[in-house]
Amino acid sequence: MFNDCIIIYSIFGGCSQVEEGAKVELPFWLAQELYLRQAVSINVPACFNQKTRREIQADAANVDLRSRCPYFYEFGCKIAPLVGDRTIGKMLLSTFQMRYKDILTKAHTVAYAMASKFLTVLTKEETNLYEAAQLSMATFKKWRIGGPRFQRASVLGRKRKPIE
Amino acid sequence: MAGQSDSPISLFSPEEVEFIAEDELMEIVPNMRMDPLNFICGDFGPFFPQIPVKVPLWLAVALKKRGKCTIRPPQWMSVENLTQLLEGEREDQGTFQAVPFHYIEISRLLFDHAREDIPDIYMVRSLIEDIRDVRLHKVETNLEKFSATSAVKIAHLSAMEVNVVRPFVVRSLQAFYKHDNPVVTADLDSMSNRQPQVRQPQVPNNARRFE
Numbered sequence: 001m002f003n004d005c006i007i008i009y010s011i012f013g014g015c016s017q018v019e020e021g022a023k024v025e026l027p028f029w030l031a032q033e034l035y036l037r038q039a040v041s042i043n044v045p046a047c048f049n050q051k052t053r054r055e056i057q058a059d060a061a062n063v064d065l066r067s068r069c070p071y072f073y074e075f076g077c078k079i080a081p082l083v084g085d086r087t088i089g090k091m092l093l094s095t096f097q098m099r100y101k102d103i104l105t106k107a108h109t110v111a112y113a114m115a116s117k118f119l120t121v122l123t124k125e126e127t128n129l130y131e132a133a134q135l136s137m138a139t140f141k142k143w144r145i146g147g148p149r150f151q152r153a154s155v156l157g158r159k160r161k162p163i164e
Numbered sequence: 165m166a167g168q169s170d171s172p173i174s175l176f177s178p179e180e181v182e183f184i185a186e187d188e189l190m191e192i193v194p195n196m197r198m199d200p201l202n203f204i205c206g207d208f209g210p211f212f213p214q215i216p217v218k219v220p221l222w223l224a225v226a227l228k229k230r231g232k233c234t235i236r237p238p239q240w241m242s243v244e245n246l247t248q249l250l251e252g253e254r255e256d257q258g259t260f261q262a263v264p265f266h267y268i269e270i271s272r273l274l275f276d277h278a279r280e281d282i283p284d285i286y287m288v289r290s291l292i293e294d295i296r297d298v299r300l301h302k303v304e305t306n307l308e309k310f311s312a313t314s315a316v317k318i319a320h321l322s323a324m325e326v327n328v329v330r331p332f333v334v335r336s337l338q339a340f341y342k343h344d345n346p347v348v349t350a351d352l353d354s355m356s357n358r359q360p361q362v363r364q365p366q367v368p369n370n371a372r373r374f375e
Contacts, residue, residue: 073343093343097311100336104307107332108300125339133332140328143178144272 028078035082044083045069048076053091060098064121072123099126107133181327185269186222191236193217194227221270225277235278240264241271243284246291253298260299260320268296268324303329310336312344 023043026034034040046052047068055063065072073092080088099122106118107130122130176184187205193216200209201223208219216236219227227233239245240263252261264270271292279285303325306318316337 073339077342089343093312093340096339096343100310100340101308104304104332104336108304108329129332129335129339132335133329136328136331140178140324143182146272146276 028075032078032082042079042082044085044088045075045079047072048079048085048088048091056091056095056098060095061102062121065095065123065126066121070124073125103130104133106130108137175330176327178324178327181266181323182269182273185266185323186220186225186273188221188264188266188270189218190221190224190238191216191218192224192227192233193236194233196232221273225273228278228281235274235281237274237278237282237288238264238270240267241274241282241288241292243287243291246288246295250291250295250298253295253302257302257305260302260318262320263295263299263322265323267292267322299325300328307333307336310340312340 026040031040031042035042047065052063052068069075073096076088076092080086102118103122103126119127119130193214194211195213196211197213198209198211200207205220208223209217211217224233224235228235240249249261249263271289274282275285275289282288299322303318303321307329310316316333
């Protein structure tokens with residue numbers, strides 16, 4: 001979250017560095033604190049602007065959300081109340097609904113190497129989801145194929161060092 | 165958040181599900197004489213040669229490994245029964261056939277340890293594999309229907325099938341719940357209530373300080 005910068009209008013009076021009305025990019029946590037103290041107002045970040053929304057509406061599954069914001073959903077939930085934009089919440093839900101199906105089908109079927117290109121457009125949250133499914137599918141397959149049923153504890157079979 | 169929690173990927177590993185399945189009762193035909201066994205989970209035996217007796221799967225496997233019995237495969241593990249099941253699964257895409265809760269684990273244990281006790285083992289094995297594949301595919305199509313927070317009801321899923329999709333399903337439902345929740349709008353309201361406050365000089369204890 002610390003890398004997510006947003007533009008603020010600074011209304012610091014008498015501050016030598018930042019003039020009132022200037023646009024500054026700040027980490028979200030700082031912007032939030034300043035906002036709560038009425039020091040700044042926050043603009044909608046670029047990853048939730050109209051252009052991105054149109055792209056998502058056109059073809060949600062192929063929009064590269066990771067390059068826009070690796071924590072798209074989480075950030076969206078946090079920023080929505082601050083910028084006072086009620087449509088962000090709905091947009092997050094519909095985006096997730098559309099992308100969910102793609103993750104579902106790819107996660108349980110496609111081999112990992114094949115999916116690597118698909119993985120690059122996923123946000124961190126979506127990647128977690130995908131990897132959870134992949135991992136559970138892989139452990140199931142491993143169990144099904146079999147192999148050694150018992151693992152030998154690493155301490156066993158180690159030769160004791162001769163005492164000098 | 166869409167599946168951001170650090171909770172363990174899956175509550176049970178396949179091995180653990182198999183372990184639970186080993187409590188299922190199996191019929192065995194011993195070839196030795198033995199007194200009853202008294203376990204916490206119950207009493208089994210006495211054992212007489214050629215007299216069928218029901219024991220937990222783990223005990224059946226243990227006896228089988230020592231050559232003390234033959235295992236009678238369960239009723240549902242016959243070619244006719246499985247063929248019927250497979251047809252049912254293929255015909256009815258909407259619902260699942262009622263299969264034994266631990267069919268995947270039981271069949272694997274029996275294939276591993278008692279192959280000579282199962283008639284038509286190759287046929288049985290490929291039928292069970294087909295059934296499993298058809299069902300797993302069906303689970304996936306069922307999951308595609310998720311679109312928002314809603315009650316989910318899928319009848320007749322088996323233990324292993326649930327376990328395979330659990331990490332994904334739990335996380336996606338969490339994400340759907342989060343984004344389909346009026347809490348976000350409620351936050352927004354409380355936030356606008358806070359706005360009219362004048363700048364307060366004191367910083368809360370847990371807030372990050374900035375100068």
